[in-house]
Amino acid sequence: INLLKLVFQPNANLDSEKPRVTGQILFQQAYRNGKLQAIFSLDGFPTGTNLSGRAIHVHQYGNLWNSCDSTGGHYNPFKENHPRHPGDFGNFYTREGKIRRYRSNLMATLFGPYTIIGRSIVIHEQEDDLGKGNNKASLENGNAGKRLACCVIGTCDKNLWEKQVPEFKKRNKRCKIKDT
């Protein structure tokens, strides 16, 4: 398995005024010690002036019996503090209500005993404080707030990666130029 396509559903327990986030993440890892790469493509965030980052993490359980609220805490096989969990992907910023992002050096793996397959991914309402919040929750979950959408890491698909990755790499470059 070297390519996964995850399709996100909004958290069924959210209050009606919260955003309904949908979209997909593609994961690609060519071999066991290769870098995990991903394309994040998510929609449905507010379009206003709230430019706070949105945390994305791998959570412990691939169990959606109570939607995103039954996925447990962060996947933490090595008993580390946040943000050193393998699935702490950090903050993502929206533009016109969307996240479009390519990442090439994620810590998680699709192979071996610590594979994230069978776990879940959660997209949060708020920014990840990256362990700097000076409280217990900061070292567990980054105080990232409500769970907007989630997905079990499980399905597999082909050919999408080669089609999408060049465009995302271009987009990253454009963003960097604009930011400097």
Ligand SMILES: [Cu+2]
């Ligand atoms: Cu989380």
Ligand SMILES: [Zn+2]
């Ligand atoms: Zn974490």
